[in-house]
Amino acid sequence: MRKIGILGGMAPESTVEYYRIITTLCRQRGMGHRYPVIIIYSLNFHEFISLVESGNLPEVTNLICDAINSLSEAGADFALVASNTPHIVFNEVAARSPIPLLSIVDETGRVAKNLGFTRVGLFGTKFTMQADFYSNALSTKYGISVVTPQKADQDYIHHKIMTELVDGCIIEETRQELSRIARMMADKRGIQALILGCTELPLILSEEVVGIPLLDTTRIHAEAALNFSQSSSSSV
Structure with missing residues (x-):
């Protein structure tokens, strides 16, 4: 199997989930304890988010490229950036990377298309919701429209991510309000599913609570990493 490089720390809570999902999938696939080699490089979250803000x-690009180079030097055969927000510079990083990179956006787009969705909502940090890397990729490559929340709801979602979820703080009131926003977008704006475009969001939201299909980018990305580690294909 190819050695997996995970660039994590953005934030640590979801980095742990990547490792857990990959190893759990191995057991579910009957691989026993034959896990792939996983190399994790955890960035300084404060340094990263300060540059983004x-x-x-x-400099965000340089920071991530330096980390990817370290993963390559440590023996990773390919890598994934275990967070949505850094994908704002994914194309620039991929162009400089010495190893293949798996895009969380492309992997999510493929899953959404395979499920037949043509109009999806997007939750994430304000950097993710207000940028166009999701809408451009999903529209151009997969024919899917991306809908973001209203400005006040974006502010609420971003605040809760940055002050609660990145620290692993799960509050029921927050869960219910996030679910209300999602259901409103389904009822009034016609979304068929919701992209959890922050890798901490699956820690608080589930389809059972929200009531509409969710595209869990953490699980999608982690599963794609395991699949590629087992694949003989040379392209991501």
Whole structure:
């Protein structure tokens, strides 16, 4: 199997989930304890988010590229950036990467298309919701429209991610309000499913609570990593 490189720490809670999902899938597939080699590089979250908040995307790119280079030097055959927000510079990073990178956006788009969705909502940090990397990729490659929440709801979602979820803090009131926003988008704006475009969101939201299909980007990305580690294909 190919060695998996995970660039994590953005934030740590979801990095743990990537490792757990990959190893659990191995057992579910009858692989026993034959897990792939997994190399994790955990970024300084404060440094990363400070650069994003300041709009210094060239330095965000440099920070992530340096980490990917470290994963490559440690022996990773390919890598994934275990967070949605850094995909704002994914194309720039991929162009400089010495190893193949799995895009969380492309993997989510493939799953959404295979499930027959043509109009999906997007929750995430404000950087993810207000950027166009999801809408451009899903529209161009998969014919899927992406709908984001209203501005006030975006502010609420971002605040709860940054002050609760990145620290593993799960509050029932937050769960219910996030679910209400999602259901409203389904009822009034016609979304068929919701992209959990922050890898901490699956920690608090489930289809049973929200009541509409959810595209769990953490699970989708982690499963794609395991699949590619077992594949003989040379392209991601």
